[in-house]
Amino acid sequence: TLICNDCNTAEGKAKSRLGDLIPSYFSFSPREIMRFIQVKPNRMHGIDNEAVRVVWNEVESDVADRLAFLDILAGRLKAGGHRIQGNPPQFWSPHALTSIVPRLASQQGHDAESLYRIPGIVSERSVRHDGFGVSPRLKRTASRRPSLEDLAAFRTSQGVETPWRRVVPDWRCEVCRRDRSEALRLSGKGKWTGRLHRHLVFTAERDPQALFWRVGDESWMGAFRSYRVVYICQDCRQVVTDLRSIDASYSENALSVSDLRDLVTDIAPNRKHDVNIPAARARADQNYEYLGLIDDYNRHRSQSISLTIELTTLTGEFRMGQEEALIELRPLAWAPGFSDDQLRERLDWLLLEGRRLRR
Known part of the structure; x- marks a missing residue:
């Protein structure tokens, strides 16, 4: 995709402002660049630093998944996996069956061409590995604890903005409860x-009024009010990575912290978890309601924050009066199940939500 020089420059500046938080070889996509640049005619693009961080937070997990997959692939290649195997030896000679194939064809009602394939079919052996995640047990290798020097070197290799450096000294994984030295x-x-x-833990909306404005008379469906960010170790996150390796349609939120705690049971220091991937897939497939609530929360957050920004733009840049701006925004508060008379009240609530969610 071709982009202009100003967008390319802005992308480089955005990465430099994130510092060590991102890999040096990472690049934002054109759609992502569009979200954090501030465009004015015949001038260099400005950059919204907050938007840069929001975009990076959204893609960080996917980037980590790709890096984890490459690490697995590199390890398998080093161990001799994925070698191309030639055609298996032929233990049968097709010529030895030449005289009997036509007779078999006439007696069994099969065409001779399909029967001539019998020698190859019989002599072939499968070289396909078991499906990913089907093997019941993980092949264990001896684990080794990192020395103090190993820990210091790893810490130095992590950028100052990375979670490894930013979490509290006594951090433990929210899932397996290992500390940093045990998670290496x-x-x-x-x-x-x-x-x-990063992993998101969502909290339920308990305010009846908020539930009403979110889902109307269907408050029994529930809704999420907010989320908090927790940090989990690479091996616990690997469960989600493995799921997405099987099927990319799985969301990074496919499994909650509670789900992971149920699935990650074989826990030991300095060793990869042994997880039943079919069970993880089954759990993720059951989470469609949970994922639906997350999607609803993201839509609500986006709508309310956008309305707040739009109100600021109308009253500031366009110098509209407050009431005139609210009349302009009123149609944007529409939602199924609400009458026109309720839109102004719902708009006022959405603007309050926008200010809350921007903090």
Whole structure:
């Protein structure tokens, strides 16, 4: 995709402002760049620093998933996996069956061409590995605890803005409860690995009025009010990564912290978890209502914050009066199940929500 020089420059500046938080080889996509640039004719683009961080927070998990997959692939290649195997030897000679194939064809009602394939079918052996995640047990390798020097070196390798450096000294994984030294393990390339990953824990909306404005008379459906960010270890996050390796349609929120606690049971220091991936898939498939509530929360957050920004723009840049601006925005508060008379009151509530959610 071709982009202009100003967008390319803005993308580089945005990455520099995130510092060590992002890999040096990462690049924002054109759609992502569009979200944080401030465009004016015949001038260099400005950059919304808050928007840059929002965009990075949204894509960070996906980037981490890709890096984790590459690490797994590198380890398998180093161990000799994924080698191309040639055609298996032929233990049958098609010529030896030449005289009997036509007779078999006439007696069994099969065409001779399909029967001539019998020798190859018989002599072939499957070289396909078991499906990913189907093997019941993980092949264990001896674990090794990192020394103080190993820990210091790994800490130095992590940027000052990375979760590893920002979490509290006594941090423990929200899922497996291992501390940072226990969460480190040797990768397939013989290097210490143990990134920490953001995970969202959502809280339910308890305010009856808020539930009414969110879902109307269907308050029994529930809604999420907010979320908090927790950090989990790389091996707990790997469960979600493995799911998305099987099927990219799985969301990064496919499994909650509670789900992961149920699934991650074989826990030991400095060792990858042994997780039943089919069970993880089954749990993720059951979470459609949970994921629906997350989607609803994201839509609500986006709508309310957008209305707040739009009100500021109308009253500031366009110098509208407050009441005139609210009349202009009123149609944007429409939602199924609400009458026109309720839109102004719902708009006022959405603006309050926008201010709350922007904090």
